[in-house]
Amino acid sequence: xxxxxxxxxxxxxxxxxxxxxxxxxxxxxxxxxxxxxxxxxxxxxxxxxxxxxxxxxxxxxxxxxxxxxxxxxxxxxxxxxxxxxxxxxxxxxxxxxxxxxxxxxxxxxxxx
Amino acid sequence: xxxxxxxxxxxxxxxxxxxxxxxxxxxxxxxxxxxxxxxxxxxxxxxxxxxxxxxxxxxxxxxxxxxxxxxxxxxxxxxxxxxxxxxxxxxxxxxxxxxxxxxxxxxxxxxxxxxxxxxxxxxxxxxxxxxxxxxxxxxxxxxxxxxxxxxxxxx
Numbered sequence: 001x002x003x004x005x006x007x008x009x010x011x012x013x014x015x016x017x018x019x020x021x022x023x024x025x026x027x028x029x030x031x032x033x034x035x036x037x038x039x040x041x042x043x044x045x046x047x048x049x050x051x052x053x054x055x056x057x058x059x060x061x062x063x064x065x066x067x068x069x070x071x072x073x074x075x076x077x078x079x080x081x082x083x084x085x086x087x088x089x090x091x092x093x094x095x096x097x098x099x100x101x102x103x104x105x106x107x108x109x110x111x112x
Numbered sequence: 113x114x115x116x117x118x119x120x121x122x123x124x125x126x127x128x129x130x131x132x133x134x135x136x137x138x139x140x141x142x143x144x145x146x147x148x149x150x151x152x153x154x155x156x157x158x159x160x161x162x163x164x165x166x167x168x169x170x171x172x173x174x175x176x177x178x179x180x181x182x183x184x185x186x187x188x189x190x191x192x193x194x195x196x197x198x199x200x201x202x203x204x205x206x207x208x209x210x211x212x213x214x215x216x217x218x219x220x221x222x223x224x225x226x227x228x229x230x231x232x233x234x235x236x237x238x239x240x241x242x243x244x245x246x247x248x249x250x251x252x253x254x255x256x257x258x259x260x261x262x263x264x265x266x267x
Binding site for chain 2: 020022023024053055056057059060061063064066067070071082083086087090091092093095096
């Protein structure tokens with residue numbers, strides 16, 4: 001599971017460099033998220049702009065990551081598109097996350 | 113045999129094979145004129161149905177899944193046949209949407225699959241055959257006409 005974490009403006013932006021988060025990688029995704037959020041900023045944004053497909057196992061793993069990050073910290077989503085957005089809307093899981101169109105604005109906010 | 117209106121794919125009942133089968137089905141239905149938005153619905157619903165077969169029907173034994181697609185009368189029929197364990201109670205799970213207005217620690221991490229299948233299809237049929245399970249999913253190719261089998265239990 002190829003996830004990449006970079007810190008910008010005190011935000012831990014985690015980019016998923018995979019086309020799918022599905023049943024065959026859900027546990028690996030959850031483990032990778034845990035290790036990438038053990039340290040670092042309290043604000044985490046998961047960048048899904050390269051992800052084309054999420055099934056219910058993948059969705060469950062993303063929700064599990066938010067639960068694991070807990071009340072004291074924040075986990076948002078960015079870059080939902082097409083079928084991924086559809087799965088979040090259908091299951092109402094879009095309502096439990098703050099969703100950003102993309103991470104560009106977050107990464108550049110204090111640069112200018 | 114594949115035709116302009118029908119196709120058959122046989123796939124091993126494993127998580128890794130499901131990925132490939134989904135990609136193949138998407139290619140097959142797109143080539144037969146299914147609109148992109150409906151292709152997405154089909155892939156989402158089919159992924160859940162195949163995952164269910166892998167996780168439950170083939171929990172203790174291994175086997176294959178035969179996927180047959182047929183397009184007629186503005187509908188796509190997908191027929192899934194496996195040779196695994198029967199559906200509990202020999203009937204389809206209702207597919208309620210898990211409650212999302214709950215405390216963080218109580219948020220659902222599963223139980224979305226059957227809800228999505230019901231929601232994205234216009235008709236859903238399950239039959240227990242002598243040699244396995246048969247699930248038929250019907251999708252309307254007219255964009256707004258799906259959600260016919262939705263049974264979310266929502267008010």
